[in-house]
Amino acid sequence: MKKYSFLLVLLATHLGFAQRTLTIQEATLSSSAFSVENLNGIKWSKNDNTVSYLDASYQNLIVQSAVTQRNETIATKSDIEKALKNALPNETFALKTFPYNYNWVNYNLITFTVASEQNKYIVEYNTNTKNILSALPYAENGTNAIVNASNSLVAWLDGNNIKITNAENVTKNVTNDADTAIVNGSDNTHRQEFGIDRGMWWSPTADKLLYYRKDESMVADYPLPQWDTRVATIKNTKYPMAGEKSEEVTLIVYDLKTDRKVTLKTDGDKEQYLTTVTWSPNGESVYVGVLNRGQDHLKLNAYDATTGNFIKTLFEEKLSTWVEPQHALLFVPNDAEHFIYQTDAEGFNQMYLYNTKGKLVRKLGFENVIVEKVLGFSKDGKSISYMGITNNGLDRQLFQVELKKGKTKQLTTEPGYHNASLSTDGTFLLDQYSNVNTPNVIQIINLKNKKTQVLVDAKNPFEGLIDMPKMELVEITAADGKTPLNGRIIYPLNYDANKKYPVMIYVYGGSHAQLVKNRWMGGASLFDYYMAQNDYVVFTVDNRGSDARGRDFTRVTHRNLGVNEMADQLKGVDYLKSLAIVDQNKIGVYGWSYGGFMTTSLLLNYNDIFKVGVAGGPVMDWKWYEAMYGERYMDTPQENPEGYAKTSTLNKVKDLKGDLLIIHGAQDPVVVQQHSMEFIEACIKAGIQVDYFLYPTHEHNVRGIDRVHLNTKIARYFDTYLKR
Known part of the structure; x- marks a missing residue:
């Protein structure tokens, strides 16, 4: 037996199959030859116990039932191309893959963004009928596009100005600032600190647009030399250095019906930070975390969306070090009076249930678990799930907490780094995890009977190919x-x-x-x-x-x-x-x-x-x-x-x-x-x-x-x- 094994090793070496070390190119560019087996774009579909993902070629959208364990291809890149050609015959699209940025609206309806040679489109596509239901256009160079609640309008940025386009490709200018030091609607406000990932918010009623207006005319220009011309030129960028003059930011509500703009009266230091921006569920007011430039005093304020007037301060946070808001408020479904607020004021970033009077109703934290990502409410709105940081920061686990009593359940248990979510009705768990000994596992778990359907149990991609260190x-x-x-x-x-x-x-x-x-x-x-x-x-x-x-x-x-x-x-x-x-x-x-x-x-x-x-x-x-x-x-x-x-x-x-x-x-x-x-x-x-x-x-x-x-x-x- 030993002789046979030795001969196999010699044969493998002779044929070029011996293990080797990484090249600098492989170590840098993460060669696909050593990618861990995965299911790309996997997520729950809406209102149905099925998951969807793209096949290995990125050409086909597949759904798999958590109940029957059967899978089928329900849409392909070719389907999308045909539907685009029928719906937009004057446009030319060149898709390389099925749209990776797809999201589910319901079991038959997905949305995604695609680009033609002239425009970008936010598309609604019916996977059953193979038809495009709507395609909201905006300019090919447009950025930060967001769609209103009725899916009838898209707001987007053209440089430093906001435009709104409807399905008929009629565009309205919301702002017209020629001075590029005035920046409207940008997610690069306050240099994307404080969890800022957007600069515009549609109202729940779909007829008002709230946006940041950033005035950085008082901020020094910082020169960046450009060497791509015969004589080098200078590209200036606004850079507010510590202790120097900083940008001045306001929040403006634009009413599409009246064409009227109202600035929220966030009185105070002009260089303060406006964070945690959230519409009330009825669209009548806006909540803003007003943080002083010293970043040690936060006020959560409410403002009237029609007049811009200050309504009240719900509560305040003060620390001798710093206060760092990172998340917008999250209102409880079908309940305009209660919302979730996140803070680490008591030691760990956790969730707190407040009412709109500013009264703390209940702490929703669990032990010293840090809330890393809130995944959403259950279908009945009585509980909320989140990814929590455990094991002294090493692990990520899925938790669910009841709003009424604050009772918490840990839904994943295997040590490691989980990325998990619940089906719409909460009966199944889609769990993807790895740890130092496990490259990747993707599984669906029935939470009632604990039966598990393993979709991926990846092998070590280096085994037999690359000699990896311990x-x-x-x-x-x-x-x-x-x-x-x-x-x-x-x-x-x-x-x-x-x-x-x-x-x-x-x-x-x-x-x-x-x-x-x-x-x-x-x-x-x-x-x-x-x-x-x-x-x-x-x-x-x-x-x-x-x-x-x-x-x-x-x-x-x-x-x-x-x-x-x-x-x-x-x-x-x-x-x-x-x-x-x-x-x-x-x-x-x-x-x-x-x-x-x-x-x-x-x-x-x-x-x-x-x-x-x-x-x-x-x-x-x-x-x-x-x-x-x-x-x-x-x-x-x-x-x-x-x-x-x-x-x-x-x-x-x-x-x-x-x-x-x-x-x-x-x-x-x-x-x-x-x-x-x-x-x-x-x-x-x-x-x-x-x-x-x-x-x-x-x-x-x-x-x-x-x-x-x-x-x-x-x-x-x-x-x-x-x-x-």
């Missing part, structure tokens, strides 16, 4: 001596326990990011595994200040970004030094954006530990970062001069001893290039050598095929300076 999740204790931190270690491929290996620490460390997860590959990128295949120990720890652990975990960074984060990273280093295979004299660090700030800070503050660093798009001094994010954590430079001085990298360049490569995108509108330029200049003045590389056409990150160039440069830098 990965483990670990737990260490933070610098405060009590808080557990999640870490991930990837060992060198086929490592020798008697050898010592260099270390690449991959770091982010900032707010709203989590790197270590109980999901397939531990949340790591293939580039991390590529480096481990090339004889590195690759390590990551989510320090305090990062995401998915609750209020107190994040607030330790207030007014001193980087300080406690670095202290926790050093605890990660202590763990690494406890491993016999780690070369304690060859520890490097790599990170981007906030991770670039952390990388640079670690090399400067702990130059006896970190020998090599690659800092991409790094913040070098928080006074050059934008106001909305920066002032939340640091306050203004005027209010916190000591904190800004302490966290700046510029006055520490003399302490740089290791090799540091700084990489920046010349078109970066997030961390502007001034950060790295000022750092380079400080190094020159101090006589300190540092390496620098610029990507002329890229913004805050390097994407597409050019990322292969980026990762090659990073890998070579570590090979050159950490392995020597």
